[in-house]
Amino acid sequence: MSLKKNIHQLYLQILQDKIDVFQDMITSLAEDSLNDAKGSAGDKHETALSMMHLEQEKLSAKLRETLEYKTVLDQIDTSVIHTKVTLGSLVKTNHLTVYIAAALPKIDVEGQNVFGISAQSPLGISLLGKETGYSFQLNNVNYQILSVE
Template identity: 55%
Template sequence: MKKKITQHYSNFIQNKIDSLRQMIADLTEDAKNDAKGSAGDKHETALSMMHLEQEKLNQKLKEFLEAKSIFESIDFQKINTKVTVGSLVLANDIYFLISVSLPKVELEGKTIFAISPQAPLAQKLIGRVLGDSIEMNQLNYRINHLE
C-alpha cells in the first residue's frame, strides 16, 4: 500500500509542476501576442494582470519544486518500528503519510493524508509505536498499522 501511495503522490507533484510550467508558458506567450497588437491603458492593465498571475504561478511552482525535492529525499523503503518521517500510519481507518503536506486522496477505498512532520498531528505521532494512542482535537487516534 505504501508503494502505491508514494507513487501516487510523486505523480501528483510532477503533474502539478508540469501543469504550472505550461500555464506560465501560456501566459508568457499571451503577453507576447498582446504586446504586438495593443496599446493604451487597457493594454497596460491586461499586461499588469498577466504579470501578477505569472508571479503567483511562479510562487506555486517554487513551492511544488521544494515539495518534490523533500519528497524525493525521504526513504520510504525503510522499515520503521516507530513513527518517523517516511512512515505510513493507519489510525482510525485513515492513513497518514509523514512526508510533505499534500491534498487528501482516496486510493482503493482508503483515505490518505500526506502531512508534514511539522503538522501538529505528525508531531504527536512521531516516536509512537504500533498500538499507541494519541489525542488530537478531542479525537483519539490509535495506531493500528505502521509501515
C-alpha cells in the same frame, strides 16, 4: 509493490502532473504577454500586462511550493520500514491512514483513503517518534496508532 510504495508513486505522479500544468500555464502567460505587447498600447494594455504578471507570480509561487513537496518525496526511501513514526512513515490510526511527507491531497489506494501530511502539521507533530499502540488526543479526537510502516 507495497502499499507505501504505491502511495509514494501516486503522490509523485500527482506532483509531477501539477508541475507540468503550472509550467505550461506560466509559459502560456509569458507568450500571451509578449503577443499582447506587440499589438497594444495605452492604459488597457498596461492593465492587462499587470494582470498577466500578477497571475504569473501566483503560478510561480504554486510551482515553487509543488517543487518543494516533490523534493521532500524524492528524499524518502520507501523500502525502509519504520518502527517509529518519521518522515516517510505510513501510519494507520483508529481514525485515518496518513503518509508523513508533505501536505498532499487525500487519495484512494487499494481501497484505503490516505492523507498526505507534513511532519510540521499538528497531527504530524503528535505522531513523530511514536510507535504502534501509542494513544493521544488532538482536537478532541482520541487517536491510537495501529501500525507504522
